[in-house]
Amino acid sequence: MATDKLPTREANFSEWYIELVRRAKLADYSDVKGCMVIRPNGYAIWENIQKVLDAKFKDTGHKNAYFPLLIPESFLRKEAEHVEGFSPQLAVVTHAGGGKLEEPYVIRPTSETIINSTFAKWIQSYRDLPLLINQWANVMRWEMRTRLFLRTTEFLWQEGHTCHETEEEAEKETLQMLEVYRDFAENTMAMPVMVGQKTDSERFAGAVRTYSIEAMMQDKKALQAGTSHNLGQNFAKAFNTEFQGRDGKQHHVWQTSWGVSTRLIGALIMTHSDDAGLIVPPKLAATHAVIVIIGKGEERAQVKEKAVAMASDLKKAGLQVIVDDDESKGPGFKFYEYELQGVCLRIELGPKDLQKSQCVMVRRDNRQKEFVNLADTVSKATSLLDAMQKDLFEKAKAFRDAHTFEVNSYEEMKAKADAGFLLAHWNGDAKVEKRIKDELGLTTRNRAVTVKQAPGKCVMTGEPSVGRIVFAKAY
């Protein structure tokens, strides 16, 4: 059989990505333009993302709810900047029930408006605050160019929406959820991120301030992995979301919203995977270990018995395990297949192993092979997975740091345009920002809190700058 290898990252990163997504059975194109089918392998990762994040949301006092998919078109118009930002991306329902609707509905691109129309009814007094709501939902944004997981017309996400009594509380909430995302990205996804505030031109339509976490993919491009917005009173004013305050007077609530999407799966892939296929950090993996049975006839039956017992032990330790007893495929084929699909740990078990009371364990990320005494399988498996989780983060962080540079002139910036994250001084002028984008393809990512802020001179104009901001080519 022909060895059917993936394109390499080096040769063609985007081909590599698309092929990997399809061959690892994460997602498929659908019959609907721009929309994808998330397959069980991909959806399992999303379910794990949901599980971890949902627990964090609950821990921080949020409750889940669900709002309608359809939003009256007039709602969008109530917040001027919001409608302007989203109108090119809206899908609109004009007919239903066999006739034309009096007022069209838009399919939600996000839910600030429909949620505010409800919040306005729920909130009367400061005693109703804070109101901390999250929803897991699908949204639709019409896109001109789509890419599996990274940008599709319909996607899955969570959107948090909160209301507060004071501006300070809203800001605190915005930053708290940003920190939840940072922690999740780094400790669960093993993906280091730059955390900071977006510039005005990159701000969410309708927000006062937008913060993001930005990750570096293996092609050195930036990917916005999560956003948290301080909405101020913009939507509250548009929808009269008011409460009677401690002073007895009516006030508009102070709001936030924050979200991450199935895009995170794309981020995960482009952060960790290699030319052999998918690599998933153990904390999010659908399958932690596969036990591949080797041997034939009588010997095989004995091996299988042992493999089933081993799987049972591993499952008791909380691992997702599959036992592969398919005799129609050779072991070699299976090794390639499970590497492609991102199973964290391969355990080979054959007659020779049984004689020596051992098995072979191979970590997916570094493909190191070791012989493990059968008595130690559970402890060894868990320690290898722990090490893998940690190593993936360290490796990604080392890569990111090795491709992050301070640049001090426009020439230098131009020379390093494809080199990764560029930390540069900028005078804060949107026109300069746009010029850099047009000329070099570099956009501001955020003003990262980990980048020491000291005054300097704008790389383009030489004018004063309050501190360096992250520039990069971005997805």
Added chain:
RNA sequence: CGGGGCGUAGCGCAGCCUGGUAGCGCGCCUGCCUUGGGCGCAGGAGGUCGGAGGUUCGAAUCCUCUCGCCCCGACCA
């Protein structure tokens, strides 16, 4: 919306120029064989050739129209 490409078996493609029984590889099914890095042998199933018109004795092939998708650019999580 501009530029390019492609629609033929589940997937990848050839056949089209020069009209005449619809093919190849992979996958799939059955049986045998094999099993420590993509095994082998034999047999088998599977296609309104994207769609609609037209030319012709005859169209996957020529002509007209149409639909869809992918890639590259302008917008975006």
